[in-house]
Amino acid sequence: xxxAAAPNxxxxxxxxxxxxxxxxxxxxAGLNVIRGRSTVLxxxxxxxxxxxxxxxxxxxxxxxxxLMRTIVGVQRLTRGSVSVLGHPAGSELLRHQVGxxxxxxxxxxxxxxxxxxxxxxxxxxxxxxxxxEALEAVGLGELARRRTADLSGGxxxxxxxxxxxxxxPQLLVLDEPTVGLDPVLRADLWQRFRAMADAGTTLxxxxxxxxxxxxxxTLLLLREGALLSQLTPAELRLRGRxxxxxxxxxxxxxxxxxxxxxxxxxxxxxx
Amino acid sequence: xxxxxxxxxxDRVLRQLRGDPRSIALxxxxxxxxxxxxxxxxxxxTLPPGVPRTFDRVGxxxxxxxxxxxxxxxxxxxxxxxxxSGTLERLLTTPIHKADLLFGYALAxxxxxxxxxxxxxxxxxxVFGMDIKGNAGWVVLVAVVNAVLGVALGLLCSxxxxxxxxxxxxxxxxxxxxxxxxxxxxxxxxxxxxxEAISNVMPLSxxxxxxxxxxxxxxxxxxxxxxxxxMAAFVVVVLLLASLTLRRRxx
Numbered sequence: 001x002x003x004a005a006a007p008n009x010x011x012x013x014x015x016x017x018x019x020x021x022x023x024x025x026x027x028x029a030g031l032n033v034i035r036g037r038s039t040v041l042x043x044x045x046x047x048x049x050x051x052x053x054x055x056x057x058x059x060x061x062x063x064x065x066x067l068m069r070t071i072v073g074v075q076r077l078t079r080g081s082v083s084v085l086g087h088p089a090g091s092e093l094l095r096h097q098v099g100x101x102x103x104x105x106x107x108x109x110x111x112x113x114x115x116x117x118x119x120x121x122x123x124x125x126x127x128x129x130x131x132x133e134a135l136e137a138v139g140l141g142e143l144a145r146r147r148t149a150d151l152s153g154g155x156x157x158x159x160x161x162x163x164x165x166x167x168x169p170q171l172l173v174l175d176e177p178t179v180g181l182d183p184v185l186r187a188d189l190w191q192r193f194r195a196m197a198d199a200g201t202t203l204x205x206x207x208x209x210x211x212x213x214x215x216x217x218t219l220l221l222l223r224e225g226a227l228l229s230q231l232t233p234a235e236l237r238l239r240g241r242x243x244x245x246x247x248x249x250x251x252x253x254x255x256x257x258x259x260x261x262x263x264x265x266x267x268x269x270x271x
Numbered sequence: 272x273x274x275x276x277x278x279x280x281x282d283r284v285l286r287q288l289r290g291d292p293r294s295i296a297l298x299x300x301x302x303x304x305x306x307x308x309x310x311x312x313x314x315x316x317t318l319p320p321g322v323p324r325t326f327d328r329v330g331x332x333x334x335x336x337x338x339x340x341x342x343x344x345x346x347x348x349x350x351x352x353x354x355x356s357g358t359l360e361r362l363l364t365t366p367i368h369k370a371d372l373l374f375g376y377a378l379a380x381x382x383x384x385x386x387x388x389x390x391x392x393x394x395x396x397x398v399f400g401m402d403i404k405g406n407a408g409w410v411v412l413v414a415v416v417n418a419v420l421g422v423a424l425g426l427l428c429s430x431x432x433x434x435x436x437x438x439x440x441x442x443x444x445x446x447x448x449x450x451x452x453x454x455x456x457x458x459x460x461x462x463x464x465x466x467e468a469i470s471n472v473m474p475l476s477x478x479x480x481x482x483x484x485x486x487x488x489x490x491x492x493x494x495x496x497x498x499x500x501x502m503a504a505f506v507v508v509v510l511l512l513a514s515l516t517l518r519r520r521x522x
Contacts, residue, residue, distance in 0.1 A: 069521075072364055076520045090520060095366040110290045111283065123365035133311030147290065167365070237461035 022050040023086070025171050025202040026071055030080035033066055038220045040066045042225045044080070047096075048204055053197050055216030056206040059248070063225040064206040065103065068173050071204065074098040083190045085170060096124055099169030103176045105160035107148055113159050114144040120236075121166040134166040137192060139185075171198070174205045178212060210246035221249065228256055272370045280367075280375025281382075284349070288383065294345070298383060302337040302391040303398075306330055311401045323486075326400050330395055332412055332455050332488055337391060338369045338384040338418035340446055344379055346425030347438045354429060363519045372517070373510055384418025385396045387409065407486035409495070413485070417478050417500050424511035430516035449475035454483070474505035 039064045043182035056064050060220040069075035070082055073090025082089035085097055090143045107116045117131040135141050138158040143151065148159055161177060188220045190233075193203055193215070207214065213219050214233050221228040221236075229252060234247060240248020302364075306438060313325040337387050339466045363370065395401040403410075424445055432438040452462070452470035459470050470476045481498035488495075 074360055074364060074520055092366075095364060098364065100275060100361065100364050102357050102361065104357055106361045108283070108287060108354075110287045110288075112290075115283065115286050119279055119283045120361075120365065123362070123367050125274060125275070163361075 023188075024048055025050045025085055026204070027083045028071070028080070029082075031067075031070065031076060031077055031082060032079040033063075033070060035066070040225050040250075041070070044225075044227045046220055046230050048202060050202050051197055052198045052217040053193055053203045053205060053215065053265035055213050056137045056204060056222060057208065057210060057213055057219055057230075058222035060208055063174055064222055064224045065209075067222065068100070068175055068204065068206060072098055072173050074100075097170040097238045098168065099167055099172045101160050101164045101174045101177060103179070105157045107156070107159050107163060109147075109149040111148055111153070112144070113140055113146050113148055113162075116148055116159055117162045117166050119156055119268070122164040126166050126168075130166050130168075131162075134162040137165055139188065140160045154185055157181070158189075171204070172201045174203065174216045176206055176208070177210070178207065203207040210249050213249075221252065223253060223256075228252060272368050272374075273366075275309045276371040277369045277375045277378070277497050278301040280372055281379040281397045284376055284379035285382065286347070288379075295383075296339055297491055298345070298387050299390050302333070302341075302387060302426055303394040303467065305337070306399065309333060321508060323402070324510035326399065329455065329488070330399065330401055331403060331410070331482050332453070332479055334388060334391055335414050335417045336450060336453075336455070336475070337339060337422040338388055338414045339478075340382050340416040340442075341387065341474060342384055342451075344385075344439070344442065347429045347432070347441060348425075348435055350376070350426050350429035351432055351435060351438045359517070360372060362476050363517065369514045369517045373426060373473075373514055376426060376509070380422045381415055381419050384421075385415050388414030388418070390512060403486040404489045405487075405491070408493060409485045410482065413478050413481050416506070416512075418476070420474050420478075420502060420509070423506050424512060427498070427509055427516065430513070449473045452476065454479040454494055474502055477501045477505075 026045070026048035029045050031041055031044040032039065033155045035177070042065065049160050052236050057065065058064055066075055071084060073084070073094065076251055077089075084091075084094055087149070097134050104271060105167070106118070112118070112126075114131055114135065121127070121134070122130050132141065135144055138161050140155060140158055141160060144156065148156065151159065155182050157180065158165070158179065161174070164172060164174075180187060181189065190212070193205065197203055197217070207213070216233060218230065218232055219236060237243055238244060240251040242248050242251070302351075311328050313329075314433065316325060318324065350359075353362075363369075392407055392411055394465070396407060400467075428441040428445060429438060429468050432441060452466060453460070453475040454470070454472060459467055459476060462470065477498040481495045484492050484495035
């Protein structure tokens, strides 16, 4: 497993922050997840630094969602260990501290936007002011009273995000939060993610759009259920000998020996 | 268990319902309309003196059966949506306890059921002059317990359906046999021993027994209390089974 990783993950030009000395938020060791007869994750090892944005990238079907679900604690692991904020993943102690936004927005369509956020906030003893704040943070302050079902796709996924933000989690796990959003909104959200990281939140964000990788402090490259590499965007550009992150990722895959054209399915249980 | 999370769940479920005024109207009005049908169906029956009207017997039982059927349907579909939309999985990553969620649901729909049976009972008494010996308050209580039973069974059955279509198909499996065997059509004592034995393990039978006690006695009887206890026990067992279907982790 190539870990061309940790020592210099802050971007050049960014000051090395004090939290670089903090213990990692997530430590994954020897993780294997087998669902049914297919191996979804194979011998995965990595750590996620605290107060940083970690990007989880890979083609669809590479196991990104399963990895996130395992960290959040809703997916049972077959072998290995996943430690989150010092506790085993899924521990009851983590339920106040870990926020999870699934790929398909999981909110109540027949509730108003604000009622959705207030309900999830109530699970963390948060009130109306907190719900308002979370809605402002995702730019939905003016739509608070609107029925969620009447929103557009992009607004919809931001309601889901607000439902996670309202709890002020220490670790926020976001599964493809920018899918289907227009470029302006995407840039806006990445800015908010950056602000949250600067305020000390650890973010794990999956994407299959390589250009978004540039917003992250460190990248986990996943392919066919195995961790290809953990590196910074700068290192990825360097190793791929190009500024184009997508091309760099493709070159990395080629170098890793697997033919890039082979089907990326892990469902067949191959190897 | 956390009463705040339970209350938040009840509040949320009621707000969801509030967004759907047509369903509320159906829940509140339909039972009264069906009571009217039963009333006019037996309007011209000729009875020997001293025999109670069929409406007093059948209408009374319908007061208890409506909330059971309606709440079973409403709950199983609402809960199924919760499972399918991912909101359930999301909720179970938060500190909410399963009991907060289940009792929150049960409380919200019991409130609806209480309203429903108040309307239906009022119509039965004041519009159609239903004539029973016992107190109408007991009838409403039995109706509410029945509604909670419907909620509990709906929560449980939603685990075995993957679509709303399947969820509705559980009605002929879970609800109809109970209506057939509860004593509405044939007194349970007059059934053959196999059917009677089956009816003995069906919760709805006990609510009909309780209603017959209420109809025949001016004061609450211990038999009625025993029937209510049996129904409450059914509710607790079914809710426990339902809580087993809420898993925080998938394999």
